[in-house]
Amino acid sequence: MAAAVDLSHVTIRFGDFTAVDDATLSIEPGEFFSFLGPSGCGKTTLLRTISGFIEPTEGVVRIGGEDMKGRGPNARPTALIFQNLALFPMMSVADNITYGLRVRGVSRAERRKTAERLLDLIALPGSADKRIDELSGGQKQRVAIARALAVEPKVLLLDEPLSALDLKLRQHMRNELRAIQRRVGITFIYITHDQGEALTMSDRVAVMNRGVIEQIADGRTLYTAPRTAFVASFVGENNGFPGRVSAVDGEIAAVETAVGVLRGRNLRKLRVGSDAVLYVRPEALVIGRGSELFAGVAQTAAFEGTLTHVTFATRGDRPVTLTAAGRAAEAIPSEGEEVVLGFDPASALVVPAEGGAHA
Amino acid sequence: MSAGAVGRAILGLYIAIFFVYLFAPLAIMGITAFNSSTYPAVVPFEGFTLNWFAALLTDGEMLTGLRTSLWIGLLVVLVSVPTGLAGALVMTQIHARARSLYYLVVVSPVLTPGVIIGISTVVFWRDVTTITGLKGLYDGILMTVLAQSSFISAYCMLIFLARLQRFDRALEEAALDLGATHTQVFRDVLLPFLMPAVVSAAAIAFLSSFENYNTTTFAILADKTLTTVLAGRVRQGTTPALSALAVLIVAVTVAGAVLYEILKRREDARARVRRKAAQAADDAGLVPVAT
Amino acid sequence: MHSSVGKVLIFALPVVVIAWFWATALMERRRLGSLAPLGFVQRNGVAVATYLVLAVALWAVVMIVLPQLFMVDLSFRPKLPPPQVGGEKDVYTLANYRYFLFGSATDTSSWNTTHLQAFGLTIVASVLITAFNFALCYPLAFHMAKAAPAARVRLLMLLLIAPYWVNEILRAFAFRILLGSGGVLNQALLGLGLIAEPIDFLGLDVGLYAGLSYAYLLLMIFPLYNAIESLDTNQIEAARDLGAPWWHIHLFVVMPHAKPGIASGCTLVFMLTAGALAAPLVLSGPRTLWFTPIVYDRFYQAFNWPQGAAYAFILLIACIVFVLTVMRLGRLTLGEITR
Numbered sequence: 009m010a011a012a013v014d015l016s017h018v019t020i021r022f023g024d025f026t027a028v029d030d031a032t033l034s035i036e037p038g039e040f041f042s043f044l045g046p047s048g049c050g051k052t053t054l055l056r057t058i059s060g061f062i063e064p065t066e067g068v069v070r071i072g073g074e075d076m077k078g079r080g081p082n083a084r085p086t087a088l089i090f091q092n093l094a095l096f097p098m099m100s101v102a103d104n105i106t107y108g109l110r111v112r113g114v115s116r117a118e119r120r121k122t123a124e125r126l127l128d129l130i131a132l133p134g135s136a137d138k139r140i141d142e143l144s145g146g147q148k149q150r151v152a153i154a155r156a157l158a159v160e161p162k163v164l165l166l167d168e169p170l171s172a173l174d175l176k177l178r179q180h181m182r183n184e185l186r187a188i189q190r191r192v193g194i195t196f197i198y199i200t201h202d203q204g205e206a207l208t209m210s211d212r213v214a215v216m217n218r219g220v221i222e223q224i225a226d227g228r229t230l231y232t233a234p235r236t237a238f239v240a241s242f243v244g245e246n247n248g249f250p251g252r253v254s255a256v257d258g259e260i261a262a263v264e265t266a267v268g269v270l271r272g273r274n275l276r277k278l279r280v281g282s283d284a285v286l287y288v289r290p291e292a293l294v295i296g297r298g299s300e301l302f303a304g305v306a307q308t309a310a311f312e313g314t315l316t317h318v319t320f321a322t323r324g325d326r327p328v329t330l331t332a333a334g335r336a337a338e339a340i341p342s343e344g345e346e347v348v349l350g351f352d353p354a355s356a357l358v359v360p361a362e363g364g365a366h367a
Numbered sequence: 368m369s370a371g372a373v374g375r376a377i378l379g380l381y382i383a384i385f386f387v388y389l390f391a392p393l394a395i396m397g398i399t400a401f402n403s404s405t406y407p408a409v410v411p412f413e414g415f416t417l418n419w420f421a422a423l424l425t426d427g428e429m430l431t432g433l434r435t436s437l438w439i440g441l442l443v444v445l446v447s448v449p450t451g452l453a454g455a456l457v458m459t460q461i462h463a464r465a466r467s468l469y470y471l472v473v474v475s476p477v478l479t480p481g482v483i484i485g486i487s488t489v490v491f492w493r494d495v496t497t498i499t500g501l502k503g504l505y506d507g508i509l510m511t512v513l514a515q516s517s518f519i520s521a522y523c524m525l526i527f528l529a530r531l532q533r534f535d536r537a538l539e540e541a542a543l544d545l546g547a548t549h550t551q552v553f554r555d556v557l558l559p560f561l562m563p564a565v566v567s568a569a570a571i572a573f574l575s576s577f578e579n580y581n582t583t584t585f586a587i588l589a590d591k592t593l594t595t596v597l598a599g600r601v602r603q604g605t606t607p608a609l610s611a612l613a614v615l616i617v618a619v620t621v622a623g624a625v626l627y628e629i630l631k632r633r634e635d636a637r638a639r640v641r642r643k644a645a646q647a648a649d650d651a652g653l654v655p656v657a658t
Numbered sequence: 659m660h661s662s663v664g665k666v667l668i669f670a671l672p673v674v675v676i677a678w679f680w681a682t683a684l685m686e687r688r689r690l691g692s693l694a695p696l697g698f699v700q701r702n703g704v705a706v707a708t709y710l711v712l713a714v715a716l717w718a719v720v721m722i723v724l725p726q727l728f729m730v731d732l733s734f735r736p737k738l739p740p741p742q743v744g745g746e747k748d749v750y751t752l753a754n755y756r757y758f759l760f761g762s763a764t765d766t767s768s769w770n771t772t773h774l775q776a777f778g779l780t781i782v783a784s785v786l787i788t789a790f791n792f793a794l795c796y797p798l799a800f801h802m803a804k805a806a807p808a809a810r811v812r813l814l815m816l817l818l819i820a821p822y823w824v825n826e827i828l829r830a831f832a833f834r835i836l837l838g839s840g841g842v843l844n845q846a847l848l849g850l851g852l853i854a855e856p857i858d859f860l861g862l863d864v865g866l867y868a869g870l871s872y873a874y875l876l877l878m879i880f881p882l883y884n885a886i887e888s889l890d891t892n893q894i895e896a897a898r899d900l901g902a903p904w905w906h907i908h909l910f911v912v913m914p915h916a917k918p919g920i921a922s923g924c925t926l927v928f929m930l931t932a933g934a935l936a937a938p939l940v941l942s943g944p945r946t947l948w949f950t951p952i953v954y955d956r957f958y959q960a961f962n963w964p965q966g967a968a969y970a971f972i973l974l975i976a977c978i979v980f981v982l983t984v985m986r987l988g989r990l991t992l993g994e995i996t997r
Contacts, residue, residue: 059544081544094541098559107555108545142641159545378801385798386817392832392872393821395842399835407835409842453713460698465679471992472718478925478981478995479974480933482950486970487725490732490963494665497743517721549703578825581935581950585957597827601940605834613828620823624816 010073012037012163012195013058018067020053027053029219031067035197035212037162040189042198042206045216046242051199052167054216058197059088059165072162087156088165092172093148095140101127101151102136108159126154129188146177153188163195170205182209203243207231215239233275237362240287247293247328249286250361253278261358266324267302272356283361288351290317290331295339298350304328306341316340320349393617400610407607419611426608432596436577439511439592443576444569446516451523451568452561455531458524476518477525485585488514507588514586515576522575523568530564662744664734668727672719733968754968773952773969780949781976784932787871788924791878794871795923799882800912804891822876830940833869834860837941861943869937874930878923885919886912918994921984925995929977949973 011034020028028050035041043051056062058069060081069076076084087108096104103110105126106119114122120136127133130150135143143151149169156164166185170178186209189196200206206213207227214224217238223230234240241248251265253274261274263286272286304320307327318340319327330349332340341347399407403416423429454473461469476484488510496505538560542552558565580594587595600609687697699707734750742748753763758777761770802811821829836842837859844856859865889912897907913920938948953973956966985995 061540061544081540082546082548086544088541088544090537090541092535092537094535094537096538096542096556096559098562107542107547111542111545111547111551111555139641141638155545378797381797382801385794388872389818389821389875392829392836393824396828396832396835406840408840408845449709450713450717453710454717456702457710457714460701462679462683464682467992468675468679469718472722473714474992476722478929478977480929480950480977482933482935482953483729483970483974484725486953486957486966487729488721490967491725491728494728494732513721514725517717517725520717520721549701550705553703553706574823578823580826581933584935584954594825594827597825597831598936598939601827601831601834605831605838609828609831610835613824613832616828617820617824621820624819628812628816 011035011070012039012072013197014068014070014073015054015058016068016070018054018057018064018069020050020057020062021065026219028057028064031221033214033221033224035163035195037195038193040186040196040198040209040211042200042210042213043216044200044203044206044213044243047201049216050219051216055088055165055167055197055199058163059086060084085162086165087159087161087163089152089156089167089169091167091169093152093169095148095152095155097140099140100136101132101138101140101143104140104151105154105158107155112159122158126158129157129191130154145173146181149173149181150184153185157188157192161194163197164189166196166198168200170200171202178205185209207243215242217242234287234357234359235276237285237287237359240285240357240359245290245329245331246287247290248326249288249324251284251286253280253282253284253358256280260353263358267322270300270302270356271353272300272358273354274358276359278358278360284358285361286356286358288356290329291333292351292355293328293330293349294351295330295341295347295349298352300353300356301348301350304347304349306343306345306347308343309340320347393613396610397614397617399607400614402607404607407605407610419607420615422608423611423615428591429593429596429612432591432593435508435590436593439508439515439583440573440576442508442512443515443519444572446512447519447523447572448565448568450516450520451525451572452527452565454520454524455527458528459531473524474521477521479518481518481579481581482585484517485514485582488517488582488586489588505588507586507590510586510588511583511590511592514582515579518582519572519575522571526564526568526571527561530561534560662748664731664750668724668731671727672723729967730971732964733971735964737962737964754965755972757965758968758972772947773949776947776949776952777972777976779947780932783867783870784928787867787931788878788928791871791875791927792882792920792924795875795879795882799879800886800908803883803886804889804894818876818879826873826936827940829873830869830937833865833872833937834940837865837868858943860941863943865941866938866943866948869941870931870934873934873937874927877926877930881919881922881926882916883919885916885922889915917988918990921988921990922995925981925984928980932977932980933973 013035015031015033018028018031019026031054043054045051053062057064058071060076060079060083063077071085081088096107099107102120102123105123106114109119109122123136124133127135130153132147132150132154135147135151140148140151152169153164170181170185173181182205185196185198198206198209207230210227212224212226213230215222215230215238223235223239225233230239230243234243237248240246249263249265249267249270251263251270253261254264254269255262256274256279259273259275260271261278261284262269262271263284265286270286272288278284302322304322307319307321309319310317314333316332318330318332320330322328328349395409396407398409398412400419401415401417402408402412403414403418404412458466458470458473492504492510492513496502534557538556539552542556543549547555578594580598583592584595584598591599597609597612600606701707702710733754734752735748736751736753738745738747756766757763757770758773759770760766760768761773798814802814806814824832834841838844839856839858839860841859843859844853847853848856893911893915894907897911902911933950934948935950935954938951942948942951949969950973953966953969956962956969960966981992981995984990985992
């Protein structure tokens with residue numbers, strides 16, 4: 009079976025600016041796939057390319073195995089949910105939902121039936137004849153989803169659709185989106201700068217930075233085995249120690265950093281002499297134990313109930329954060345106290361420095 | 368008396384004088400419409416009469432003029448509103464380099480005296496008739512419609528431009544994405560959004576055409592509109608029948624304005640209720656999707 | 659030069675200008691290749707694109723540009739009986755402009771005082787009326803925009819709009835009833851014994867100037883109101899807080915902000931006053947000549963169309979000069995004035 013969406017060496021340039029650089033990936037049918045990255049990383053451009061609003065400068069976009077070159081947004085089996093939803097304010101809820109069917113010449117009775125079925129799906133029965141401005145934020149969100157689903161697209165594209173909602177509603181809508189996706193069973197491609205959204209909802213996530221796809225993996229892999237310095241620092245909290253690889257021993261590499269030589273897993277098989285960054289998660293740091301040790305002076309402690317975050321000044325430029333949970337939190341050093349911090353090499357990761365060689 | 372009170376008194380007096388200046392001539396004209404004196408006068412008030420209104424109804428020339436004016440007004444609406452709309456849409460899409468020249472050309476009729484628009488139109492179509500031999504083109508009503516439309520289209524364009532500034536392009540993209548053709552997007556999304564502007568542009572176009580004199584008097588040739596008939600009458604001498612006509616026009620206008628105001632207030636109130644209902648839905652908590 | 663050459667140039671001009679812009683746009687598209695933004699036809703669809711292009715071309719070229727160029731063209735041609743138009747004698751000439759200056763197409767020894775005076779009077783009076791209307795409207799516009807409660811603003815708006823839709827001629831007529839020698843004002847003054855003889859307001863041109871000022875009052879107040887309304891009230895309060903006297907606030911805070919509105923109102927009032935036809939016809943005294951009725955007479959009394967076209971062009975130039983002066987003085991663009 010052909011991939012739902014297949015990008016092959018897609019590059020998009022605006023004048024001298026490269027918005028997307030050589031993106032190649034394949035999204036499976038029925039997958040919930042996210043593009044995660046800071047604003048301006050090219051994820052929205054890529055989404056608009058898939059939906060047909062932008063033609064790629066180079067490369068091929070295939071949907072369901074078919075080359076989409078020269079096919080406008082109205083001739084592609086995709087539906088896009090806009091950041092601001094873009095519901096038609098002059099149409100009723102039902103007319104919004106079935107607009108895609110109306111332009112395909114579906115009869116009025118048929119459309120009405122579809123509208124009611126979809127309103128049931130999104131748990132808004134009886135709202136067919138309401139006006140858009142009678143809906144709350146969350147209801148509008150669901151109508152936008154129903155409108156996109158009505159045209160039975162092979163791929164549903166979502167451009168940060170939750171960003172306009174307040175926090176509580178946003179978390180609620182994450183679950184709903186995932187539930188809807190499971191039920192309709194089509195491919196969802198989701199764009200967000202919020203890693204919580206990407207990690208909780210998606211089967212796989214593509215992390216983008218400055219137009220480049222840095223890594224494609226499921227959430228757990230992104231967290232435990234980031235391939236690049238950007239992914240390591242963007243996904244989750246992380247402590248980075250830049251330096252140079254001084255020794256390699258099987259799976260483990262030693263990095264000479266500002267706080268001393270530290271060892272970690274060398275998944276990228278870096279050679280001696282390469283610029284690298286060693287990353288240790290705050291929860292992997294402990295006080296006074298572990299084989300890799302360095303000195304730190306406690307600065308601030310933020311108590312958060314189950315977790316406590318403590319920052320330390322070290323001989324490096326960046327402060328180091330330690331997260332302690334449960335009992336470990338009881339032994340928090342007081343401000344100004346000098347301690348030895350440690351970790352296990354298996355919980356640390358050595359990745360190439362940003363701008364360094366791509367292995 | 369405090370300085371503030373003096374200020375307020377001066378302001379009140381000023382506003383009073385301003386509106387007396389604005390309304391006194393019209394009010395006096397209104398009174399003369401009901402005075403049976405054959406010369407328009409307030410004093411002596413010789414007796415209340417509606418004869419001057421009745422006289423209007425039997426005034427054949429004026430009624431013909433009125434009919435011509437209504438026809439021209441209607442045609443001007445039919446020409447100016449679509450033209451102004453096209454002008455505004457082109458303005459939003461035209462290449463940046465050509466935009467200022469384009470703007471200069473299409474806005475210039477607003478800043479050109481009406482007489483000149485009338486003159487240039489007549490001169491142009493007379494020559495076109497001579498060159499092409501099509502005598503039908505040199506027609507007073509046709510030329511009046513074209514001459515008036517040249518600047519009324521610009522009014523309409525400015526109205527549309529103001530509304531277009533608030534248009535969300537994502538709506539067009541959403542419709543396209545759902546499979547609509549470009550023509551369908553225009554018909555289903557852009558036009559409905561612009562509808563309020565279409566209505567006000569049509570109203571402005573009709574009223575501007577109906578009351579126009581400067582352009583019309585040059586372009587109309589042998590035909591007569593209500594305003595050119597009026598101008599002839601007023602120059603010949605004054606009769607209270609003209610006051611009666613003015614009273615009618617003011618009455619119709621004020622009735623229209625009041626009606627508009629009432630409708631607008633009712634719509635505002637409805638919108639407030641809707642917003643409140645939507646807010647309540649959000650506050651009432653979230654209805655989960657059935658699983 | 660024979661006038662048929664001019665006609666060819668006139669038709670060629672819009673074609674050349676449009677072709678030039680089209681060609682440069684095309685070249686740019688070619689340079690950008692696939693990066694070029696969606697083309698006009700692509701973006702609007704064939705049906706809508708055709709409507710847009712046709713409507714705008716008809717309007718801009720056939721309804722606006724060509725008539726103006728034809729009028730200017732005609733103003734440089736001699737008055738000829740119809741069979742000779744386009745014939746050998748139809749050559750470009752300055753005779754019509756010479757007539758405006760000297761009262762004769764050939765003799766340049768004496769000035770055409772009647773027409774020159776009328777022109778001068780029209781321009782000077784229009785400037786003064788514009789200034790008067792600004793002074794009259796500014797306080798009310800400011801009050802409505804910044805001081806009055808919302809309900810009162812709505813009422814004032816309604817009161818202002820209502821008389822605007824009364825026909826220009828009827829407005830002039832109202833002043834004639836008011837100021838005529840047997841008019842209401844004279845009767846009142848006579849009745850009160852303040853005067854023994856009726857005052858000839860119309861002969862003294864009081865009627866003309868009052869009527870002209872009155873006719874376009876509202877075209878001053880609305881642009882002013884809109885411009886002042888958009889000023890942040892905090893700025894006025896900050897200035898007041900800093901101890902600025904009231905006249906200082908208006909001169910250095912409100913007016914600079916309202917500049918586009920002031921320019922817009924002044925341009926409209928000047929243009930309409932200088933080009934007014936109804937008020938001068940109905941209200942001017944027997945000895946006063948406004949310029950616009952003279953233009954009208956060139957056409958429909960003297961039947962000298964080339965001369966009428968020349969006079970119209972002179973009026974147009976006066977208006978253009980006024981607009982340019984306003985733009986230069988206020989450092990404004992055309993877009994700001996016509997907003």
